[in-house]
Amino acid sequence: MTTLETMATGQCAARRAVRLxxxxxxxxxxxxxxxxxxxxxxxxxxGLALVRAAxxxxxxxxxxxxxxxxxxxxxxxxITLSIMGVLYQFLPVALGIGIAxxxxxxxxxxxxxxxxxxxxxxxxxxxxxxxExGLALVAVAVVxxxxxxxxxxxxxxxxxxxxxxxxxxxxxxxxxLVLGLALGASLSNGWLASSRLDVVAAHxxxxxxxxxxxxxxxxxxxxxxxxxxxxxxxxxxxxxxLAGLGAGAPLLAAGLGLRAPWAAAxxxxxxxxxxxxxxxxxxxxxxxxxxxxxxxxxRMAATAVGGxxxxxxxxxxxxxxxxxxxxxxxxxxxxxxxxxxxxxVAGHYYRxxxxxxxxxxxxxxxxxxxxxxxxxxxTPGPPSLALGLLVVGVLLVxxxxxxxxxxxxxxxxxxxAASTLVVAGHMAAVAWPRTAARGVGR
Amino acid sequence: xxxxxGPDPAEVLAALRAVIDPEIGLDIVSLGLVYDVRVDGGSVTxxxxxxxxxxxxxxxxxxxxxxxxxxxxxxxxxxxxIVWDPPWSPDMIDPAALGTL
Numbered sequence: 001m002t003t004l005e006t007m008a009t010g011q012c013a014a015r016r017a018v019r020l021x022x023x024x025x026x027x028x029x030x031x032x033x034x035x036x037x038x039x040x041x042x043x044x045x046x047g048l049a050l051v052r053a054a055x056x057x058x059x060x061x062x063x064x065x066x067x068x069x070x071x072x073x074x075x076x077x078x079i080t081l082s083i084m085g086v087l088y089q090f091l092p093v094a095l096g097i098g099i100a101x102x103x104x105x106x107x108x109x110x111x112x113x114x115x116x117x118x119x120x121x122x123x124x125x126x127x128x129x130x131x132e133x134g135l136a137l138v139a140v141a142v143v144x145x146x147x148x149x150x151x152x153x154x155x156x157x158x159x160x161x162x163x164x165x166x167x168x169x170x171x172x173x174x175x176x177l178v179l180g181l182a183l184g185a186s187l188s189n190g191w192l193a194s195s196r197l198d199v200v201a202a203h204x205x206x207x208x209x210x211x212x213x214x215x216x217x218x219x220x221x222x223x224x225x226x227x228x229x230x231x232x233x234x235x236x237x238x239x240x241x242l243a244g245l246g247a248g249a250p251l252l253a254a255g256l257g258l259r260a261p262w263a264a265a266x267x268x269x270x271x272x273x274x275x276x277x278x279x280x281x282x283x284x285x286x287x288x289x290x291x292x293x294x295x296x297x298x299r300m301a302a303t304a305v306g307g308x309x310x311x312x313x314x315x316x317x318x319x320x321x322x323x324x325x326x327x328x329x330x331x332x333x334x335x336x337x338x339x340x341x342x343x344x345v346a347g348h349y350y351r352x353x354x355x356x357x358x359x360x361x362x363x364x365x366x367x368x369x370x371x372x373x374x375x376x377x378x379t380p381g382p383p384s385l386a387l388g389l390l391v392v393g394v395l396l397v398x399x400x401x402x403x404x405x406x407x408x409x410x411x412x413x414x415x416x417a418a419s420t421l422v423v424a425g426h427m428a429a430v431a432w433p434r435t436a437a438r439g440v441g442r
Numbered sequence: 443x444x445x446x447x448g449p450d451p452a453e454v455l456a457a458l459r460a461v462i463d464p465e466i467g468l469d470i471v472s473l474g475l476v477y478d479v480r481v482d483g484g485s486v487t488x489x490x491x492x493x494x495x496x497x498x499x500x501x502x503x504x505x506x507x508x509x510x511x512x513x514x515x516x517x518x519x520x521x522x523x524i525v526w527d528p529p530w531s532p533d534m535i536d537p538a539a540l541g542t543l
Contacts, residue, residue: 089498092498093495093497093498094495096495210464222494226493228466229535229543231531231532232532290532290540290543291466291543292543293543355464355465358464359498359499359502362464362506363499363501363502366461366462367460367461367505367506367507367508367510367511368506368509372464373462373464373465373467375466375467376466383493431447
């Protein structure tokens with residue numbers, strides 16, 4: 001056996017343990033917590049923005065300013081900010097090292113949040129100045145994040161699926177940013193002209209299949225076995241998914257952006273195969289689990305994977321019909337983003353937030369007083385309600401541009417917004433219960 | 443109480459059941475996290491692991507172990523050693539406890 005750490009005695013030991021909790025590699029709780037709180041704020045704003053964007057969604061006008069605002073509130077405000085927070089918390093567990101620079105991480109956050117608020121406000125109002133200023137701030141924040149993550153990854157010695165998921169995702173995020181800046185400039189001076197739609201397609205697909213999905217595959221490689229106690233699951237599907245995304249997402253984006261149909265088709269095929277491999281992997285985790293009870297968060301995540309698979313069915317038609325069927329493309333984007341990635345992230349919060357709350361509130365009491373389990377902090381009703389609202393809402397919004405019209409888009413948007421409020425309100429109630437002692441005693 | 447004045451290892455194990463892994467919801471003994479308990483007079487050494495390296499609960503677990511063992515009659519010092527070899531796996535969970543998950 002290898003002894004790594006030895007404790008002292010009596011009261012000194014308690015003081016020593018407190019010091020260890022803030023050791024360099026330990027997770028800085030304030031940093032991820034700030035990201036999570038802001039991400040929930042952006043999620044709620046995304047729900048409201050979707051309601052406001054209902055007429056444009058129903059018309060299939062996915063390039064309209066309100067749609068751009070709603071989409072970026074989810075992609076940047078909810079998904080990317082959540083990924084940043086999770087990584088700051090999770091890197092020591094996943095890769096054995098913490099983020100290279102915490103001050104840079106705080107600076108990134110300080111630039112990203114106001115930048116995104118400015119950007120979406122400018123996009124929604126179609127006001128160039130706040131949109132450009134916000135985009136500049138977000139761009140600087142993303143570069144800072146990539147530099148920080150790159151320095152961190154360079155120090156990692158054991159390079160498994162999680163490492164490569166983050167590395168592939170980070171590399172693609174850099175290109176997503178370049179495409180985003182090109183699109184931002186084009187909004188102001190029109191330089192992309194008729195290519196704008198192609199670059200939008202490349203930007204969106206590289207963001208989701210190239211940045212978000214590899215990170216999801218990499219992170220879930222560590223989190224899902226932990227959450228489900230499924231350490232024995234075969235992880236080769238994750239490796240296959242990562243390989244498919246690593247090759248397929250850039251190829252798909254290049255094919256879409258450069259109007260090279262063969263490249264887009266091959267890339268799309270690889271991405272679809274990767275998504276199927278990931279769905280199979282999730283199935284293996286569930287089958288191998290030692291914990292029979294599936295908690296609400298994992299149920300939400302599993303439903304989200306179902307949403308992504310539903311989008312896969314629409315994908316080939318969108319690829320073939322392209323801009324000729326903007327309604328189909330809008331429905332596809334709605335299902336991918338609001339019915340797939342948004343709840344996939346939300347499901348993981350049902351494990352992350354209660355854990356952080358438990359850590360903050362109850363870890364000093366371990367061995368001194370009865371403490372609740374993390375799962376005791378979450379009641380199952382709200383996540384089930386949120387999931388139901390979300391599924392119906394997304395289906396209505398997706399069906400709106402296919403013929404159901406503005407009323408369906410608005411109703412669906414309201415249901416989605418209600419779902420975000422249920423999730424955010426529930427997490428707030430977990431973080432700040434009416435009585436701090438609730439749930440103590442097992 | 444052992445012949446040399448310290449607690450019996452079985453007493454230490456019983457006390458350790460008051461320390462739970464809040465994420466899984468089982469005590470650290472049932473989880474199989476405790477690898478060894480040695481008692482030498484008033485000195486107790488607990489060798490244990492965590493469910494994952496870098497686990498943020500590490501300090502809380504160590505603190506809890508120190509507290510519950512330190513409260514046993516005759517205990518003067520508590521040494522908690524965190525080891526990673528062998529790595530923990532769900533196979534180490536007490537089968538009886540597994541059924542309660």
